[in-house]
Amino acid sequence: MSIETAPRTPTIDIVNHRWQWIAAACWLCVGLASAAYAPDGVASGSIAPPVPAAASSATSFAGAAPKAAANSVVSYLAGAEIQAETDAQRAELRRAFNDMLSRPADELRTRRYAGFDGTPAARSLPELLSGHVVPRTPQAIDTARFFEDTRSPAARRAVRRLLRQMKQ
């Protein structure tokens, strides 16, 4: 004896696969919501302060360096505090930020900047930044990625934000 089954209709297919449809709808919503945010985690057009990548490490204290930030420049500069004593130091820091906006990664690797005391060509870009820019969470500049990461729009926004901060 055979049991005759009714042919499936498109309506029955939707019902049978409702969880896939619901999942697809959720995925679409999440995608649209993500697109409304800038890559560095700052809402487009928002006045909210920059939010660094979440700190996460089971073995380190609260506020330790992010493990897998999307962009090492953003991770270091977003929410950072500038420390400089003299106008010469501030000018050198502005020069470095402008270089980060205008020069290619290969050139940035070889650029030299004055030391704390004004000695010409005493520091590399990462050395200059770590001497004057205090990131929001403990971290070191990841030199393997840093120079290439300066090219991203999010990194350029972070640099411009600090340049504006220096003018205030």
Next chain:
Amino acid sequence: MSKCVHHPGREGVFTVALQSYCAACQTGIEAARLRVDRHVEPKPCFIWYASANNWQPIAGTGCAHWVAHQRGIKKGSRGEQCIEGYTYRVRTLIQGLRTVEVADVKVDDIYVTPTKDHTGLVLRVTASKTAGKPPTIVIRHASSGQGRVADNEFATYFHGRGSFHR
């Protein structure tokens, strides 16, 4: 001794500010201490756990860190303090303090530059002999430009600009 604060699976072998650290951290801490800039004071605690097994000197000039040690200021979260627990950010240092007029400045008030990127402590205040003129104020600060803790006049070295906090 308790477990290492960064590696809970390892025994602590030495302690700083009630926190235990393992042998690997001790090695990293000692190496990082050697790289702290010459103007920073005190040097041994101006280091942070930058990433996994990576100890580095704290970023920045160390100006706020010196003031924090002088005044015993331990504001901010653990991630905003040196390994002895003292604040190293200028803005965190002066949080909650009131601004003092130049005419009312006293010894031990905290000086901050207009852009809040440098700080020091008032060392001496000498009243002017001419009525209505501001006092002569000497500020002691961890000076990255001079490579040491230096004493400089507010009116000349700092161009008479900035604010005082108490």
